[in-house]
Amino acid sequence: MIPRRTLLLTAGGVALVHLVIGLVPEPVLSLPTNLVMLAVNLYVAWCGLLLLQTGERRRLGLFVAGYLVLFLLLVALLQRESLFLLLVIVYASVFRNGLLLGLFSAFVLSYVVFQPYAFETFVPLALLWILVWRSARAGTSLFVSASLAVGLFVLGLILLPFLHMLVQETPQTLLQFAGRPEVRQALLVSLSSASLATLIAFLFGVPLAYALVRGEPRGRSLVEALVDLPILLPKPVVGIALLTLLGPGSPLGEMLERAGLGLAGRFAGIVLAQVIVSTPFLIKSAMTAFEGVPEQLETAARTLGARPWQVFGRVALPLASRGVLTGVILCWARAVGEFGAIMLFAPHPLSGSVMVYNEFLKGGVSESRPIAMLLLLICLWVFVLMQFGRALLPAPFSRAPLRRA
Amino acid sequence: MLELRKLQRCFGEFTLGPISLSLPVRRYLVVLGPSGSGKSLLLSALAGVFRAEPGHLLLDGHDVGGLPPERRNCALVFQDPWLLPHLDVSRNVAFGLSLRAIPKGEREARVRELLELLGITRLAKARPARLSGGEAQRVALARALAVRPRLLLLDEPLSRLDHNSRLELRAELRRLHQTLSLTTVHVTHDREEARSVGDDVAIMLGGRVVQSGPLSLVMERPACPFVARFLGLSWREGGALPGCSQKCMEGSGLCDRMEPTGEGD
Structure with missing residues (x-):
């Protein structure tokens, strides 16, 4: 006492x-x-x-x-x-209680000092403090904790505009916009084309990634450079290139058009542009994931009688599944977000990102923001769903397994 | 019956073979040699990880040298157990069976039988990450045995274990061999291990088999000073053999006698 x-x-x-x-x-x-x-x-x-x-x-x-x-x-x-x-x-x-004290300080800072931006500053600050506090509590070195704090702070700044946008519109406006048929149509086009593009990328990208990791190492760097190419190119360049090859007036484009398979300005064109710009993300994530699967594990499976495709399906893919899912998420998000190439190659049917731009040209920020927010919310929701999905997949192989007594 | 005829393969500087060797059915061969002598490579060649050409690899009279590992039916157990981390113990043991069209009931019965044989029934539902080294290696053995291989290949299976588990599992290997009488090739650099589990022994140096034969015979008559020293015996013949510079004794890792004294051709 x-x-x-x-x-x-x-x-x-x-x-x-x-x-x-x-x-x-x-x-x-x-x-x-x-x-x-x-x-x-x-x-x-x-x-x-x-x-x-x-x-x-x-x-x-x-x-x-x-x-x-x-x-x-x-x-x-x-x-x-x-x-x-x-x-x-x-x-x-x-x-x-340090944790609560930090949250309290964040609260004061957000709601008293940055009053007009209270919500969007409080959320990142609170998250930052919780993570830094836990890291410090776990006995991490000062350097690591400080790196974490600084890095998270900058990340929080990146988050700021999106959080700020989230609190700008009332649910009523959002619902009203979501009820408009052309908005629904555009969002549907975005989501379905991105999903289709991701499926296509998955079907040929994942086996390719496996082949690159396990196959003959010669020529691998060349293929990898090829995979990276769409990441390096500005997206309008992709659009122009596609138009030149497949657009109206080009021999191939005319031929496809006559056969009823025209791509430019069609749904299939959107999918094609999305596949091109987003596949690299899937392939690269999948490659990293497959690299984490030890070859001996596959050899062991083969001596037990597994054919190469069974090794792929029952050993490599399950153990790489989390990394592959990360790739799928990145690929899908990239596909939904694609604007440049689609704008040039297939602006019709109207997709979400193109519509945001069009509405912005017509009516400014206030007309396009609700649509942008709808797109943001849908993407966030899918993202969260997929992150939960990750937890259901088998964990990758780790050399130092957790041993519990 | 396992028969190697002039098996050979180059890996840059290192040449494996030519190796000629034969192992009758139900025998337990221990391949013994210092590190870098190519004994693990020999085992990989037997398992089919790479093709050894020229040369022939005969298993029960059929040339299996050109077959991929999954069609050889030679189960391989490594230094590390390499269990599939996403499956529990019983599913790991059942892995090889699940690749074949074996009815579920029979599969389960065989898994149960093997878990019992290796004394790991209580671990049936455990995840590999939770197992100790010795337990994991037992599971790996059970998994290999489950497919009823024609040839069991053990690549230094005890070298990563602690002393007690090693002694335990060594006795277990001997017991298993007596119960199941599987033709076994066991690679090790530990002569104690070789002497306690093997029927036959092949001693390797620089990618070649220096001497092979029944353990007792080799122990009685080591072919050269290197073999004698490696087995912990004294070299009674005295002096050097013709064509032997004894460089191997200084750790050169190479035998310069052209004709290996292996009896298996």
Whole structure:
């Protein structure tokens, strides 16, 4: 327990301060406010003394400093005494729990300092603090924790515009836009074409990735460069190249058009453009995943009688499945997001990203933002769904398996 | 019956073979040699990981040298167990069976039988990541035995285990061989291991078999000073053999006598 003498001294000190405030000729605080504040400050002082009890003088200093910061910010600067009282009670209560204290600071920072951007700053800050705190708690070195903190901060800045956009529109506007048939049509085109493109990429990309990892190493770098090519090219270049080869007026394009298989300006054209720009992501993720499957595991399976395709289907693919799914997510997201190539090669039927652009040209940000948000929400939802799907897949092989007693 | 006829393969600087060797059915051959002598490569050649040409590899009279591993029916157990981490123990053991058209009931019965034989019934539902080294190696053995291989290949199966598990599993291997009488080729660099499990022994150096034959015979009459030393015997004949510079004794890893004294041709 706190020694009675210290307790009395502190309580007396706090009371004295409030007495002085109350007795100043022109009182800054009314009598009831002063009384409530006295009670709060007594509580805060008691919390501070509890810190002293644990023998941590440095933390007591921090405690006082935090109190002063809150005071300066809310009372001196913003003149919001009641908010100060409320927050200071919370502050004193959570001070001993670092995680909660961090969240509290993030809350104050977001909702008091960055008030117009409260939600979109609070979410990343809170996440950042939770992750950094857990990393520090796990005994990670200062360097790693600091790298994490700085990196996450920048990541949070990337997140900011999207979170900000999310709170701009009311659900009503969103529903209203989602109800418009042309919007629905465009979103449907985007989602179905991206899914089809991902399926195509999966069917030929995953076996290709496996072949590149397991097959003859000669020529591999050449194929890899080829795979990377669409990532390197600006997307309008892809669009122009496709138009030149398959567009109206080109021999191949005319031939396909006559056969009823025209691509430019058709749904199939959208899919083609998406396959080209998004497959590399799937192939590269799948290659990394297959590289993590030890060859001995496959050799062992073969000596047990597995044909090469059985080794692929029952050993390599299950163990690489998480990486492959990551590739599928990246590929799908890239396909949904494709704009440049589609805009040039197949602007019709209207897809989501093209529609956002068109609406922006016609009506500015306010007309295109709800559609953009719908696209964002759908993508987020699919992303979350797929992330949960990952957990259901077998974990990749790890050389140092977790041994539990 | 396993028969190797002038099996050979070049790997850059290193040449495996030519090796000629024969192993009667139900015998337990231990291939013994220092590291880098090519004994694991020999085993890989037997398993079919690569094709050894020129030369022939006969299993029960059929030339299997050109077959891929899955058609040889030679189960291979490595230093590390290489269990499939996404399957539990009983499914790992059943893996080879699940590739064949074997009815479910029979499959389960055989898995149960093998788990019992190796004393790991209690681990049937465990994940490989939870097993100790010795347990995992037992599962790997059970998995290899489940497909009833014509030839069981063991590539230093005990070298990654701690001392106690090694002794335990060594006795287990001997016992298994007595129960199942599988033709077995066991590669090791540990002469104690070789002496305690093998019927026959082949001693390798620089990619060649220096001497092979029944263990007792080789122990009685080592062919050269290297063999004698490697088996922990003293070289009684005295002096050098014709054409032997004894460089191998200084760790050159090469035998310079042109004709290996193997009896298996």
